[in-house]
Amino acid sequence: MEFEPMDDFEEQLKRSFQRWPAPPSLKHRLMENRRRRKERPRWFALPREVLVAVSLCVFAGVFAALYGGIASYHAEQQRKGEAACRQVMTALRITNHALNHMNKQLAAHGRGSQE
Amino acid sequence: MAHDWQPDFEQLVDEHQSMVFSLALRMTGDRGLAEEIAQDVFLELDRHLGKIESAAHACFWLRRVAMSRSADALRRRKVRQMDQWVEIKEHHGLQPEPRTSPLGGRLEGLLATLPDPQRAALVLRYQEDMTPEEIAASLDAPVATVKSHLQRGLKLLRAKAVIHLKEYVREKEYARGV
Numbered sequence: 531m532e533f534e535p536m537d538d539f540e541e542q543l544k545r546s547f548q549r550w551p552a553p554p555s556l557k558h559r560l561m562e563n564r565r566r567r568k569e570r571p572r573w574f575a576l577p578r579e580v581l582v583a584v585s586l587c588v589f590a591g592v593f594a595a596l597y598g599g600i601a602s603y604h605a606e607q608q609r610k611g612e613a614a615c616r617q618v619m620t621a622l623r624i625t626n627h628a629l630n631h632m633n634k635q636l637a638a639h640g641r642g643s644q645e
Numbered sequence: 646m647a648h649d650w651q652p653d654f655e656q657l658v659d660e661h662q663s664m665v666f667s668l669a670l671r672m673t674g675d676r677g678l679a680e681e682i683a684q685d686v687f688l689e690l691d692r693h694l695g696k697i698e699s700a701a702h703a704c705f706w707l708r709r710v711a712m713s714r715s716a717d718a719l720r721r722r723k724v725r726q727m728d729q730w731v732e733i734k735e736h737h738g739l740q741p742e743p744r745t746s747p748l749g750g751r752l753e754g755l756l757a758t759l760p761d762p763q764r765a766a767l768v769l770r771y772q773e774d775m776t777p778e779e780i781a782a783s784l785d786a787p788v789a790t791v792k793s794h795l796q797r798g799l800k801l802l803r804a805k806a807v808i809h810l811k812e813y814v815r816e817k818e819y820a821r822g823v
Contacts, residue, residue, distance in 0.1 A: 539803055540771070546752040547772040550670055552662035556680055560658060560687050567688065 650699045654691055657703055662687070664704075664773070665711045671768045672715035674757050678722065682714045708773065709783045712765055719761055755805045763798030766791050 576584075665686050669679035689710055690703070697703045756764055762784075769780045777795060781788040 539806070540799070543752060543767070543771040543802075544774070547671070547756075547768065549663045549667040549772060552666040552683065553676075553680060556662055556666065556683060557658050560662075560684050561655070563684060563688060564654070564691055567691075 650697075652694050652697050652703060654687075654694060657690065657707075658687055661704060661707050665707055667772060668708065668711045668768060669715045669718075671753070671756065671772065672712065672761075672765060673718055673722075675722070678718055679715075682711065682718055686710050686714055705783065708769070709785075712769070712783060716761065716765070751809050752802070752806070755802055755809065758805065759798050759801055762786075762790075763794045763801065766794035767798045767802065770795055 662683065666679055666683045669682035669686075670676060673679055673682070686707060690697070690707060693706070697706060756767065759767065765784060766777075766780055769775045769783060770777075775783070777788055777791045780786075780795075781791045784791065
């Protein structure tokens with residue numbers, strides 16, 4: 531058997547690589563998709579200025595919510611810290627008071643035994 | 646820029662659906678994916694219809710976007726097996742021409758085994774009959790790169806075709822001997 535002459539290999543490629551016919555349903559589905567797309571409400575089709583303004587508002591809202599959240603968290607932490615500090619100071623005062631009282635008693639006891 | 650050409654979407658689909666589908670099919674090797682790509686490309690065209698200046702511009706735009714979408718799809722799904730090409734032929738039904746030669750029917754399969762850039766260049770060259778300069782513009786690549794892809798792709802395809810023909814002849818001779 532003779533090989534096909536490879537000189538016309540490129541011609542063979544051209545013949546082999548003809549376009550395939552598109553599936554018959556392709557156009558129908560495409561037009562249907564297009565129609566549905568056009569019917570769908572397209573908020574993103576609003577004028578650019580409106581989209582920018584809405585985006586800015588959303589951004590500002592998110593920023594304010596975040597900032598508010600962080601500030602509120604800090605205030606809460608500060609309040610808890612101050613309460614803890616007050617509790618420690620009270621405990622220290624009580625301890626101090628008890629120690630003073632014990633000191634006085636010891637001193638009185640020392641004086642009594644000397645006499 | 647003002648232009649007189651009034652694009653008719655439906656007419657553009659009629660004229661170019663075969664081209665877009667074939668490019669996507671030869672690049673991806675997957676019929677379903679090729680149909681999806683073709684739909685995406687035309688819907689994208691619909692969105693950009695106002696910017697299309699002429700029939701030639703529409704054709705150029707469609708080729709470019711079809712190749713780019715196919716490359717994206719290939720990056721996502723590496724579908725390049727010969728089996729799928731056989732499946733395509735079995736299910737597609739229509740053939741562009743009767744495959745009389747032993748090589749003709751296998752070239753598509755052999756094409757599928759080439760690296761993506763070489764395959765893209767060869768498809769545009771031999772399916773769309775484009776010059777290297779036009780291919781370079783469509784693929785957004787330097788002309789020298791495209792020429793290199795064409796040369797290497799052709800060389801590789803030729804080598805694969807020779808091997809395939811030798812195997813074909815051997816099988817025929819064996820069958821005759823039996």
